[in-house]
Amino acid sequence: MGSGNGALTAAIAAADGGAETLVIEKSEKFGGTSASSGGGVWIPNNRYAVAEKADDSLEDARAYLDHVTPSNTINPALLEAYLERGPAVIDYLHEHTEWVRYRNLAYYPDYFPDGPGGKTGNRSMEPEPLHASAMGEDFYNLAPQHPQTQMPGGINFTQVEGAVVLAATRGWFSLAAKLVLKYLIDFPTRLKTLRDARLTMGNAGVARLFLALRDRQIPLWRGTAMLDLVQEDGRVIGIVIERNNQREFVRARKGVVLAAGGFERNQAMREQYLPSPTNTQWSAGNLQNTGDAIIAAQKLGADTAQMDWGWWFTTATVPGKPKAYLSQVEKGMAGSITVNRKGARFSNESQNYVSFVADMIKDEANTPSYMIFDADFRQQRPVASVLIQGKFFPDWMIPKAWWTPEFLSKADSLEELASKVGIDSSGLENTVAGFNQYAVDGKDADYQRGDSSYDRYYADPEVKPNPCLAPLLKPPFYALALYPGEMGTAGGLVIDDNAQVLNEDGAVIAGLYACGNTTAALLPAYPGPGATLGPAMVFGFIAGERAAQG
Template sequence: MANEAWDRYTDVLVVGSGGGALTSAIVAADAGAKVMVIEKSALFGGSTATSGGVVWIPNSNLADPAVHQDSAAEALSYIGSLTEGLVPQEQMRAFVENAPTMLDYVTKATDVRYVSIAYTDYHAELPGGKLGYRSHMPLPLDGRALGDDLEHLRRNHPSSMLFGKISWTAEEAGPLLARSKGWWRILLRLLSRYYLDIGQRLRSPRDRFLVGGNALIARLKMSLDKRGITIERNARLVELIRDGEIVTGAVVEIGGKLFKVKASKAVILGAGGFERNPDLRAQNLTRSTNPDWSGGQSNNTGDALTAALAVGAKAIRLDSAWWAPTIRVPGHESAWPLFFERSLPGSIIINAVGRRYVNEAASYHVVGRQMMERNLPEAPTSPSWILFDARFRWRYPMGPLMPMIPNWMHSAAVRDIVVRTNSWDDMADRLKIDRGVLRETVDHFNHHAQQGKDPDFHRGDNPYDRYYGDPKVRPNPNLLPLERAPFYALPIYPGDIGTNGGLATNGNAQVMDTDGCAIVGLYAIGNTSASVMGPSYPGAGATIGPAMTFGYLAARHAMGIDR
């Protein structure tokens, strides 16, 4: 295509503004590239901004070797045992060997700061699994460092915030959830930090104390600013331009006008998955078809995936997602994933006929998959019900229900989905379940929970189960009987926090075509690509860690830098 046909020119065009996309932009700029970053919505940060911002990096140099020993071989063994043979060894090795290097790079060359934390792998009992220090948490940041850009940063998902609006770190959240000694001091500190920020309270309910994904994206944005890279917001990828074997640029809609953007070295697609696209979801996620069940942000409609398929790219595992049981609150932008509440003692999950069918304390990905795989005509699990008693209701949160806060103080939308009764027989009637079946289920669970046992699903037997248990409850931090009225129920659905099937890529994040050859000039990372983790979820940060690692590798390969 002749030069005069292009409206704008760059070396690297980055589509998306999540953690992987912004990492690739920084690495490309540091290698001398002119970089253009486009973001579909009015807010930057993508799914990363709404998340905890954790990255899963095995064999990290930030992990203290005195308390944690790890190796690439152990990480490969662990991932290999989970990926069901669906991921090429080359891809797994590319991630494992380069993830620590990527983390070193961003912590030294940018404003990004991480700390290794004692967060257990989701399947630590498997060969190569670890009880901690592969997951890394971003350090908090005062949002005033962003200036006016703070209002353009996508907010954390309310499920990761106190009362849905107040930022808290993992160190603050843990004692509050378990009501450990001194928890009230932490609560007072959080409330004071939020409400005494008078200037911000007069402007916005948004918390200026940035944690998790907000802190990571803010730090990456500050690093972009220092390199003179802007994020073009309200800029939508319309189509990719392929000239023979090479992707040479893209058509981008900015402010209602179409522009042909020449990308002389690469187009890097880091625009998230397709979980909020009703058509793509109906075609591919056939056991979880409703976009309203997703905890993913509303702009993840698969634009980059569709554009790549139109120029001959290959997609794989489109039936896969980062599954999670979710609560749908009418009027909320996205569903409320139940990340940790299921592990707390005094609750159970039942199907539509009143039977338990899963270890409630397993990882959200495992529970979400079980909700679909055990959804049978004679015993539907979509929706299921999560049950808990008055003791749980007072002590612990359950999705949008806050402990110690009476129902009437919650929003009407939340109140409308809560079922509250004074007996299990009344609960059975409200849920249209046989009274005898529900009573048998609850009595059986309660009998064993008194001894700290779950002979049916072994809740509390694995390290991950216990991570989110209440350490004050013995002998099993995940088990208490449900025996104190009133009793509660909330409907839960087989949802997700994003899709993880997508464009097929190689170890350099190059997009592969339908003949198995790399498409020159086209790269895909994050949830736009098929995950290096296959259909599995090894640990906290197993989405953003690979996204940033392959963003790093994509930019280096595009700029001709060897691994």
């Protein structure tokens, strides 16, 4: 159940293990959250890093996860299975499929690189770009990238390219021009669709797994919702589905693998489990992720954990857009700060997004928060991927509906800006004055912004003395409203190291397996880029392999 990275990996493993395999997807488009994501997969000591002679080891990876993993939250056997099986799963997909290929991300750091076992790169991979012609007509059934992970006009870029383009650092314009040209001269595709056929990031990752699925003639039923799990004599024997407006029973002789994402689009579940305040409108997650798989398993007595946690991201709610937009890069770029309603900073804006929102949700005064920036920043940097640099997209071109305190505000002074958005003006003025001095000194005395190698990954090296700090001086001043959103929820079903779902007594629910965001997070601290897709694929593979054995 599901069609993201975890589900497709599970299907490949199950089929190769000799099981007759079926994949079902509730949406008319396949790929789930994985398809719209950055596509990164965090697996230490993977084959691509080893090929580049990266300085890493199982011992270093174990020490790193021991350091960052919250105490008494994760079954150590699951962490060990992940570290030991992860490289082998990637080897298998590389060696037993024609399609599944990744690139080493040599310079994308762990999110806590300065701790024991932390690394400044070589643990995350991104999918090799792929031209959609390999998919034929199936391309049109692939869920699109989130617009956030594209250039304006829907032009795709890789993670490496995106680090340059989104941060508008040296060489960004020539790189963007090359990508636009490549898009324009793809004449065969332009005659059929405006959608970019150079697949990257999450689209490339899902497409490559799907092609391996197709080679194995594994059916994927789109527009098929699971209504319930069916249990007989203590064992899950199948599911009830709705397809073409008809209910059907599908018998599962070997097992059922739940890989259908979390519950970020279920407001009732959000209010029951997530920190308050919470709202589906703040989510950048898949519109279909309403917790169906979790609810169905709970009916059978399945245990859950970490239901109050998410793969947090600050998000902006762009008027007229169905999904919130992620604010990953710009809030940490030199020349901007993020403050709460008191006008005060509350965290390091350049640190990883999960940790930043973890600080944000500690106090309701932080919701919403506001990214504050000046005219120079507006001219030079893109914001939330929809607000292109002012030198290309001046303020008079911004839709009138966007000028609202719930999204974007502008004023000629900090005092006036504070009044417009409803924050304390003296607090804001004092915060900006203090931060401007930090920019001159090159040292953030409050939150150490720019000290970590991760902080500097998206920074502008031409900004001195600290690439993450620049003063806010030139009016007009702007405020972008930010909310505690997420790419997906991180709580879910409890599994063992064989990916079998456990009940509240710790016993296995026979015939039921799970992986990905349907399960409780293996790596809740989000130790590196791709720390959701990595476990999803590894435990998806384990689930498929074990289910095939019956």
